[in-house]
Amino acid sequence: MLKVEGLNVEYLLTSYKVDAVKNVSFYMKKGECIALVGESGSGKSTVAMAIMKLLPPYAKISAKEIMFDGKDILKADEKLMSEIRGKDVTVIFQDPISYLNPIISVGEQIFEALMAHNSKISDKDAQVQAIELLKKVKIADPERVLKMYPFQLSGGMAQRVFIAMAISANPKLLIADEPTTALDLTIQSQILKLLNNLRKEYNLSIILITHDLSLTSYLADRIYVMYNGQIVEEDTAEGIFSNPIHPYTKMLITSSQAIYQGEVKRLKDKMNSEKEVNSKVEQGCNFLRKCKDSNAECEKEPPLIEYNGLKKVRCWKL
Amino acid sequence: MKQTIFSIQDLKKYYLVKLGLFKKAYIKAVDDVNFLIREGEAYCIVGESGSGKTTVTKMLLGLELPTEGKIEFLGKDLSKLLSDARSAKDFRKNVQAVFQDPFSSLNPRKTVKDILEKPFKVHNEKIEMETTERLLEEVGLIPPKEFLKRYSHQLSGGQRQRVCIARALALKPKVVILDEPTAALDVTIKAQILNLLIDLKEKYNLTYIIISHELPLLKSIADKISVMYAGKIVEEGAAERIFNNPKHPYTLGLLESIPPPDPKSAKTKTLPTLEGEPPSPVNPPKGCRFHPRCPYKFDLCDKIEPEKVEIYSEHYVSCHLFNRK
Amino acid sequence: MNIFRRSRSLTISIILLSIIVFLGFTAGVLTDKEPLRTGYAVGLTAPSSQFPMGTDQLGRDIFSWTLYGIRTALFVSTISTGLTVIISILIGLPAGYFGGKLDQLLMRVTDFFLSIPRFILIIFAVIIFGPTLTNIILILSAFSWPTIARIVRAEVLSIKEREYVQAAKVLGAGNLDIMFNEILPNVMPPVLVAAALQMSDAILAEAGLSFLGLGDPNTASWGRILAIARQAIYVGGWWTLLFPSLFITATVLSVNLLADGLNDIFNPKSVR
């Protein structure tokens, strides 16, 4: 369904460049859900935008292969891409508000999304379907909300309106970039359930981008942990939790447990000792600066090493 | 007794929205809210999406005028305070905010450097090179030199959020209002920011008003928590009381929805959710606003609005279950 | 440069405009004839090596006239457009930012100006105040701002809801600071696009006025050559029509392409 092989993205800024994504490869089959988790700024959104070819003009993409549904994305022109974007793949962007037009009512924007999918839809049907969609994402008074403008919505409502638009097209692949950051826990679980149902009903494939490991365990078949532009660990959800190997993955899990138990203060002392242990080194493993049990070998960059079947880890410690 | 920073009485905000040529509706975003925020306290507001949390903070910041009710800052009426240029400037310097959406709260035509220098310029304070760099370092944007030159759209979501936090802390304010300050951050950085906030609070006796839906996070920092539902505060109390001894059925539902970080239970267990329709802010349910979704509902609930009851020192609940009469 | 690679319209327009501007600036070198002096030739003369674009009935050199016409066209259009933009900002910015009564008042005025036919009004005003270059510039700006002011206001309305404006308020920034430092830079892109369009309008308006005999009699303007062409064309003087029209078209086209190009590159996401 989707195969990404050796993806690199660089942002060429005027005075220097940012290596946002380095040699990222992953695949997914139809109906699967994969999750990209990782540090803030590790390149998760960039991967998503690169697949959709929505990066700014000064970003340089190179890859061995990006194939979606038999189409070669790398070679696709703008026309084919806009076809793919409207119908086959939709994205829930991390910043929904900037993608909603501030001076057009919510209703009209949803109608437009419905129209893009089915141009023959009548006004009445569009209205009915739009209301149905808003109900699915648990928005109160959908009829009223259709007539409101994006700035009159609360943060969570705007995010849900955007989710509604993204699923309205019945895409084959949904890229959800932090889809529930503005939602409270009860609505968050309802949205996750909704996504799961879509998956079962329409065989929807999902790329879930998130920093919240606990979300991935409910939806994702496979998890890719990213750190500083690279994939550092890849495994099934169970595998990541029960047997984390890369030190960053371990850190993620201990941190989320500490937060869950309200013990951030104790975590702090531990983290302080971890932080910048090797701040002098420049080369080698990306995580070296924060890694507490590194040795001489770590000054060479580790490859993604396969480890007992499914798991792959980028660490010499294997 | 600690000083009262904000005192809010019978606060209401009704938004008038046009729904076509002749149709109008009042959105009861905040409906009769009362609370006190004391110095050095981390006052946290949790609640359903759309329940009016952001609206409350916008009124505290003087960005929206209340429809009804009174807001006092250090014993003085907020609207009067803001109408006088001198005291307004003072208020602005001491009360800072991080907005909910990190994407639209940074000007797309400014670099991070411009953004972080702005607070100093506005208040005519000296800026040193290290100041902005230190601010960035504190929120974990390393190396700071590289970030200073960037525009906001050249940052990732979490990086923007940290710039917003750095900007709010720049002037060393006394009160910081944080609307979902860590929503876009991964857990390791979340913990780092949380630590920074806790440190500053201990060092400078800062007062925080934090809105968050990440309840577990609040365990580490909150002194007091109030739970909002459909424009009202349904429960308010010390943080330990809310976590260990929650009373209101909505609070119970919320606490049950916290996903444990352990997949073995999560995968097998279906996600716990609160069933039922979300409440309409235009025509909220009669009586108790939570009654249509409440598992403990009885005959009073859809008729009479429950009063606020103090069931323990400074622990208030608005629910008929706890009304002894 | 990357910008040019991204927008073909911009590249074409800049090349065209630089040629036109170059010709305008070097007019004094390219020809030794004065633009409005009669008697270089006797009667209508076809293009030749001495008169590259021929002469008119009174023996005026069309080549020199057309080249000096560039100066008039660009001078009138840039200055009047600049003034137009300034007026539009001064009206649209506070209207959108403060809203309420002020907005209603300013927009009533704007609507009034928009509702009356602009060119007829300009003609009347020029007749009343007299056809000097300064008057024409002022009159063009005085009647052109409403469209751009509306654009400014609409942009301000959407931008002032952005949280970064509220963030500036919370920092304690004053209204002027917010309007000019936070909002204005974000309003400029569509305004500059509109300004480029306005510029082509102004070129046409100036030519139109001169054509009707309402231009400044002491300046060389393309419109006036066209007025002459109206008669000359009947006796076979096609060159009086062709060359000035060619220049008007090229200038207007390149300014319009400039508007297009600006539109292409002003997407904020494309700023490095």
Ligand SMILES: Nc1ncnc2c1ncn2[C@@H]1O[C@H](COP(=O)(O)OP(=O)(O)OP(=O)(O)O)[C@@H](O)[C@H]1O
């Ligand atoms: N337009 C851009 N120009 C330059 N650098 C950029 C740009 N967009 C992103 N970056 C940089 O590329 C890196 C990856 O960014 P990306 O947005 O993909 O991160 P992310 O994993 O989505 O993080 P987050 O969880 O914080 O959203 C970051 O270091 C960021 O600063």
Ligand SMILES: Nc1ncnc2c1ncn2[C@@H]1O[C@H](COP(=O)(O)OP(=O)(O)OP(=O)(O)O)[C@@H](O)[C@H]1O
């Ligand atoms: N400017 C406005 N005009 C009209 N209605 C508004 C406006 N701002 C907010 N509202 C409405 O007020 C209600 C409360 O919004 P608010 O932003 O306070 O919610 P919230 O509790 O912050 O939710 P979230 O967690 O989703 O951010 C919502 O129903 C929203 O639609």
Ligand SMILES: [Mg+2]
């Ligand atoms: Mg991102």
Ligand SMILES: [Mg+2]
């Ligand atoms: Mg909010």
